Amino acid sequence: MSVPTNLKYSKSHEWVRPEADGTVTVGITHHAQELLGDMVFVELPEVGRKLKQKEECAVAESVKAAADVYSPISGEVIVVNSPLADEPGKINEDAFSAWLFKLKPSNASELDGLLDAAAYTELVENEDH
């Protein structure tokens, strides 16, 4: 699966979509779900929680293992994708639409430090070899 070019990426395999209203949407990448296998449980952060960049804020568990999800940038959680908790398999079906939460960034310049699609693709390819 190709890596969407309209998204930004963290080295810990989260994707970030900057929205028109200044908020950002966060999920985990296709590569991350591929490594984990079939997802069976997702724990989402509480709405209103203020996150620092790289802070542990969610858990994605597969049949195989539990993986921490780190906030790609600092900000306040404004909404979470609650239905995902009942259907974690949506992440396997399409990781780039199955978002986890939306943030209101407290320091939008942190977005510039994230990877673009080309850099993230390179990161994944280097991991594989």
Add this chain to the structure above:
Amino acid sequence: MLKMTPLNQTHRDMNAKMVDFGGWDMPLHYGSQLDEHHKVRQDAGMFDVSHMLPVDIKGDNVRSFLRQLVANNVDKLTLPGKALYSCMLTPQGGIIDDLIIYFLSETWFRIVVNAGTADKDVAWMLKQRDALAPNLEITPRRDLAMIAVQGPNARAKVWQVISGSQAATEELKLFQSTVVNQYFIARTGYTGEDGFEIILPAADAPSFWKALHAVYVAPAGLGARDTLRLEAGMNLYGQDMDETKNPLESGLAWTVDLKSERDFIGKQALLDTAVTQQLVGLVLIDRGVLRSHQQVVGQHDGVEYQGEITSGGFSPTMNQSIALARLPVQIAVGDEVNVIVHDKKLRAKVVKYPFVRNGKALV
């Protein structure tokens, strides 16, 4: 260099995700572990279990040797083809391995042992043979492959593939086996479903696998094998038990014969031991996933106790998390315990296992 079964290339051709499983290059899944699990519960799936090792023991009076070697009583094996599940113990009562013994004739028994313990098992058997029955011949059969076909439709699909096998195996009861041409067919398994475990010459394994696939038996990997056996409440060696644990604290008292006069290696130690721990089933009440090595805590009659999850995971059939845990013997079915998961205490209920049998949840 990883060890490979005769089906290694076949798995790769079917796009398996391969993993290092105790030194063996084995399929974890062929796309979706959950789909494979459901396929076995609802239809038929097949597992390459050729990493496990058949060991043939031949000679005069094999039975007398096995009476001493293992904790269950081989005198229960009266009908040729009959199988027996047993532990093989250290003199201290620790579990060297759990295994299945097939009684083929008074001069030929076959024992199937786990992959990870195969070398030490054979070394132990040879050592005991030298001391107890030096005339017996013990032969590890790495020239054989083993395929488990499991699920409600598994037997019927095998009958389609092996000509003449229906007549020969239709009347087999659970834990019975027979031979049809080059196939050794046993009505055993590690999933809680009906089916066969089939031992055959390594060279025939790829074509047999493909023939089963052609009648829509789904290939299933080690991932599904683990969730199926956990639902079925079957112990995994190295996880739920090892040489530091005895069968009486591992949910396997039913496999130990302490009643007969027969002496066996480890018997005295078991008789001398006070059993303080047991294996119980847990069903998670809160949301989350139980995993092996998580700590279990609780109170019984005002006294704090601790235990540990030995096998945990998500049950695809029950759609919730289940586990086997080692807890003090005072803890009873129906009790509520707490499991430390990440930084939280999650509530779980103690239940009788197996959790699932023949496609249906029992708890």
